[in-house]
Amino acid sequence: MLLCIDTGNTNTVFSVWDGEKFVGLWRISTDHRRTADEYFVWLSTLITLQKLELNIDACIISSTAPRVVFNLRVLCNRYFDTRPLVVGKPDCLLPVAPRVDFGTVVGPDRLVNTLGAFDRHGSDLIVVDFGTATTFDVVDTDGAYVGGVIAPGVNLSLEALHMGAASLPHVDVTMPAKVIGTNTVACIQSGIFWGYIGLVQGVVDKIREERERPMKVIATGGLAPLFDQGFDLFDAIEDDLTMHGLRLIHDYNKEMGNG
Ligand SMILES: Nc1ncnc2c1ncn2[C@@H]1O[C@H](COP(=O)(O)OP(=O)(O)OP(=O)(O)O)[C@@H](O)[C@H]1O
Ligand SMILES: CC(C)(CO)[C@@H](O)C(=O)NCCC(=O)O
Ligand SMILES: [K+]
Structure with missing residues (x-):
């Protein structure tokens, strides 16, 4: 096992x-x-x-x-x-190598996510991961990671507001009923929730424009379901994407006689 x-x-x-x-x-x-x-x-x-x-x-x-x-x-x-x-060490083989600037060390979670998503959904994908950072990984026609976007994660942004502003409390993210908050907590929740909806929508649109082709959006990470409530941002949400990718990389190494 x-x-x-x-x-x-x-x-x-x-x-x-x-x-x-x-x-x-x-x-x-x-x-x-x-x-x-x-x-x-x-x-x-x-x-x-x-x-x-x-x-x-x-x-x-x-x-x-x-x-x-x-x-x-x-x-x-x-x-x-x-x-x-x-993953990321030279003795761990990957089915396709990332295409990024020379010397760039791509986060292994992003490599694993892109391979997992490519296996399930084919090429031309944007993988969005709501972890410590909110990342967007672009998957090319051959399954290669070809770059993406790194934004601060939702909980990190909430923490930063609390840390940086003496009168702002720590707040949990939820979907607020209204955009215009009438108390401090509601204002923060609105800024984070609607801010991230706008961030995801905006970044996805810009990536599609730059790639000049249709691209499916696959979301993963604990907060993905929160941002999917009726906004049609994602084609699929997969909470097991990283585990799936890890298993694929292991199987690939075994097939290649490595380890
Ligand atoms: N409504 C919510 N408000 C705040 N946090 C939430 C909510 N729902 C889920 N989470 C958090 O999401 C996290 C699970 O997400 P995930 O494992 O993708 O990212 P992470 O553990 O925060 O980041 P990383 O993978 O970078 O370590 C859990 O830690 C959980 O606390
Ligand atoms: C961006 C994070 C923090 C997301 O978990 C991670 O993938 C990482 O540390 N990446 C290294 C830099 C990069 O991926 O380009
Ligand atoms: K993660």
Whole structure:
């Protein structure tokens, strides 16, 4: 069975592919100080609680936080007796290479998302990920990542308002009933919600204009459903896109006789 690990800047998600489906999905906050032993105690407790019989014999990691990888590698070596594939490292093969400026290190989450989305939806895609950052990844006809857009994430923007302005409280994002807020919280919620609707719509339109062709929009990340309430922004929402991409990359490496 394959253990897939997706480390974002805020959360790290673990899931296991049993050969037919993903079993279990476990989320822990990202912290580079967490040791292999800590991960294992946490993970094995949850696996036991769910009465799952897991035989992990392969691991793949995507991490947007480079410092976290060391301890995740130790986890895979020590507790699962395997050498993990790490997306973005030279010894992890990708079905198609990204086409970006020389020397650019593309976020591994973006590479994984684009490969996952290309497998399910074919070419000419815009993948929108509502994570710590809100990213737009453009997928070309051959499935290659050819660039995109990085904007601050929704929760990061809310946090920044609270941090930077003494009288603004911390607010959770929701869809406000009206655009014009009549109290501070409603004003912030409106700014964030309608601001991001406008951001997504505007960026998608601009990308389509620049590419001069129709492009499907695939959304992923915890907040994607919130921004889809009746606005027709996305052709599909897939909460398992990153896990799907990780599994594909693992299978591809196996096919190529790598690891
Ligand atoms: N209504 C909501 N308001 C605030 N946060 C929400 C809401 N719904 C979901 N979330 C958050 O979305 C997150 C899940 O999203 P996701 O895993 O895509 O991104 P992340 O963990 O924040 O970022 P990263 O992947 O960069 O670490 C959860 O942390 C959850 O708290
Ligand atoms: C943009 C984030 C933070 C989104 O998770 C991540 O993909 C990242 O750190 N990327 C590196 C820079 C780039 O993708 O061009
Ligand atoms: K993510």
